Amino acid sequence: MKKYLIGIPLVMALLFATNCKNGGTAPAEEVDADTIILDADQYVRFETTKGNFTIKLYRETPLHRHNMVRLARKGFYDDQLFFGVQKGYKIQCGDVKSKNAKPGQTIGIDEESDEYRIEGEVNPWKFYHKRGAVGQASTKQFNYSTSQQFYIIIGSKVKTNTLPAQEKIINKRYRQAVKDSITQPHAKQILEWQKYGEKKKISKLNDQLNDQADAIMKTRKQFTYSPEQIKEYGETGGAPNLDGLYSIFGEISEGMDVVEAISKLPATGKNGRPNPDVKIIRAYVIEE
Numbered sequence: 001m002k003k004y005l006i007g008i009p010l011v012m013a014l015l016f017a018t019n020c021k022n023g024g025t026a027p028a029e030e031v032d033a034d035t036i037i038l039d040a041d042q043y044v045r046f047e048t049t050k051g052n053f054t055i056k057l058y059r060e061t062p063l064h065r066h067n068m069v070r071l072a073r074k075g076f077y078d079d080q081l082f083f084g085v086q087k088g089y090k091i092q093c094g095d096v097k098s099k100n101a102k103p104g105q106t107i108g109i110d111e112e113s114d115e116y117r118i119e120g121e122v123n124p125w126k127f128y129h130k131r132g133a134v135g136q137a138s139t140k141q142f143n144y145s146t147s148q149q150f151y152i153i154i155g156s157k158v159k160t161n162t163l164p165a166q167e168k169i170i171n172k173r174y175r176q177a178v179k180d181s182i183t184q185p186h187a188k189q190i191l192e193w194q195k196y197g198e199k200k201k202i203s204k205l206n207d208q209l210n211d212q213a214d215a216i217m218k219t220r221k222q223f224t225y226s227p228e229q230i231k232e233y234g235e236t237g238g239a240p241n242l243d244g245l246y247s248i249f250g251e252i253s254e255g256m257d258v259v260e261a262i263s264k265l266p267a268t269g270k271n272g273r274p275n276p277d278v279k280i281i282r283a284y285v286i287e288e
Helices: 008-017 060-075 096-100 160-195 199-218 225-234 256-263
Strands: 005-006 036-039 042-049 051-057 084-086 088-091 118-119 135-136 142-152 249-253 282-284
Touching: 036 060, 042 060, 051 060, 060 118, 060 142, 060 249, 060 282, 084 256, 088 256, 096 160, 160 199, 160 249, 249 256
Parallel strands: none
Antiparallel strands: 005 036, 042 051, 042 282, 051 249, 084 088, 088 142, 118 142, 135 142, 135 249
16 A cells, blocks of 8 residues: 655655556646655656656665656656666766757756755665666765666676676775765864864874774675666667666666667767757656
8 A cells, every 4th residue: 555645844854864567647736746755665657759768766766766757747858858878888868958959059967956865775785777767867965865866777798707806996985985974073183283284193193083984884784786787788788887876766667669760860069969959748646
């Protein structure tokens, strides 16, 4: 049974602080855009000028899932254009300004123009950049996503003997995140030492923080790809170089051929705007 919680104030606090697959849509007045479904996968249908596809949103990534549901219910994606088109790699969208873009105009929003951020739900142990994965673009602030841009992975088959190197990269990122978190309380002191050229004090503290970070990492599970992930990357493909960096919150459940067809269009301009343009006619939540 699905649980509902009404009201955007709680949603916004969450965002800042921390089912029927083939059915029809419910009229807007019947389902409020800010209604949160707490314990279910949800589906969003995208009708485009190149064809249609459906995204299954994971219940385990509620912040990103609800963000897309809310935006779709408000018509945010309607009339937007795709950009970030890279053949055999990904397609991207989420620029509200693309609705009125002139021919040849570069589209693809600056993340600083987003109204809010979403706390990261990065979990490469379970959600990774396999073919058809849907992820949210990140911000310059560590472990936060933009509120608007999302991408869909096409990817290519991976040489599985390269995955151990990617595991090391991911674990190195986690180790750096740990060090950053334990360094933060010392930030003011470090700035003062830098001001007065106290290099020895900074070096000593840095050594201490490195030791603390290493000790913490020894207590935590290190990331390794599962046999299932290795098999999927090797046989079906994806983009493992993005694992551990971005929040994967869904996957294509229908219409992957449309996604791939969009990715094959000639890309123009700085952000890979396809030629001809591909427009989202409408995006809507498939309501139960």
